[in-house]
Amino acid sequence: AQKITQTQPGMFVQEKEAVTLDCTYDTSDQSYGLFWYKQPSSGEMIFLIYQGSYDEQNATEGRYSLNFQKARKSANLVISASQLGDSAMYFCAMSSQGAQKLVFGQGTRLTINP
């Protein structure tokens, strides 16, 4: 069975600093995908970034990058130059080929301080 672990229930970061949100996963599948979602206080789930297990380069989307270390089974989200609007809950998730469904971690609540 697949499992996602996010070990940081909460994080506090000063504005403009970079922040790394940890995510480790467990799967026996060879082909899988890793996702990060942002959930602000308004409640919607916002897709941030995706990494395929066969992608050789780390995914990047603007200020977001995914630090993918396959051997360590980790998929950490890096946010560069954090902004006040980055304060939110962040979820790591994974899918496996053929299943087409996601397993989520418990989330990390990120607070950006001015």
Added chain:
Amino acid sequence: DAGITQSPRHKVTETGTPVTLRCHQTENHRYMYWYRQDPGHGLRLIHYSYGVKDTDKGEVSDGYSVSRSKTEDFLLTLESATSSQTSVYFCATGVSGTSGYEQFFGPGTRLTVL
């Protein structure tokens, strides 16, 4: 945005009453999902659909049923609501794209069972 709406957005009901939540999508995505979100648990999959009239159970399916008679609609029914089903319910759709599998979420429905 993938054009996903959920109705109702908020509902308060009493224990033992039936409840149906509706998810409607305009993107013609093949896959549709129902999740519940509870503190400390992240998002957990209730049921999902991989086509019209094709559904399967997720991680927390007890007490829930689903139906999908049209591509665009996915209904979640609580036959006899219990207080443990008080939660925020998210609908999602999924599609395989050029960058891999993508999943998009609706705005959520907050259900309170008294």
